Amino acid sequence: MKNKKYRIITIIGFLIGIGILSEIDEDFIPIVLIIAIVWFVYRKFSKRNKKDIVPGLSKEKQEHYYEAGMSDKEIEFFRNTLAEAKEQINQLEQNFKAVPKLKAINLRYDTLKVSQAMFKELVKEPKKLHLADKFLYNHLPNVVELTNKYVEISDHEIKSKATYDTLNESIVAIEDVAQLIIKDYENFVSDDIEDLEVEISIAKQNANRDKQKTDVSEDQEEN
DSSP states (O other), X not given: OHHHHXXXXXXXXXXXXXXXXXXXXXXXXXXXXXXXXXXXXXXXXXXXXXHHHSOOOOHHHHHHHHHTTOOHHHHHHHHHHHHHHHHHHHHHHHHHHHOHHHHHHXXXXXXXXXXXXXXXXXXXXXXXXXXXXXXIIIIHHHHHHHHHHHHHHHTOSSOOHHHHHHHHHHHHHHHHHHHHHHHHXXXXXXXXXXXXXXXXXXXXXXXXXXXXXXXXXXXXHHO
């Protein structure tokens, strides 16, 4: 309702502005109208494109976010961020399939699998979004951009020595970022790994304690 009121106020102000300007300069009116139409069309399409990449929010997901202590604004920001990340991961998958050398890098570093695993972890723990900032805003976009350029350049029918040098440099850069993505994932799940190690240690201690009790009871029975 508030946004609707603001839009109405904006339109009224705009019309008043046109009325004032019309008395100053009649030639200015068409220019203002053109700018207004362009702005309206841009806003319409930008909102539509944004909605296209963000999936609908189910009640189950909404409850999951609320249980994590997120506000409506945080949920919106989180979902927009992950929608963009999903688009980038899908593009990365296409790029890896497009060129054999990129496919080899993916097989060597599991870049796609690690990126998808990172995405799933974020969905499970949305409040940890800040821990994935390097992955989301730096490393993932970088590796997508680098692989986009590599695919584009590798499609050139005629390649010079400089072209091949650029491709080789790109491979090195892609491998570097791929290794950074692995570190991003390891850092993100480090708490879970530590928890798992503690649980394994406790389980081993309990097993040893039970074994000692069993050994003692068997010795007593023999005596």
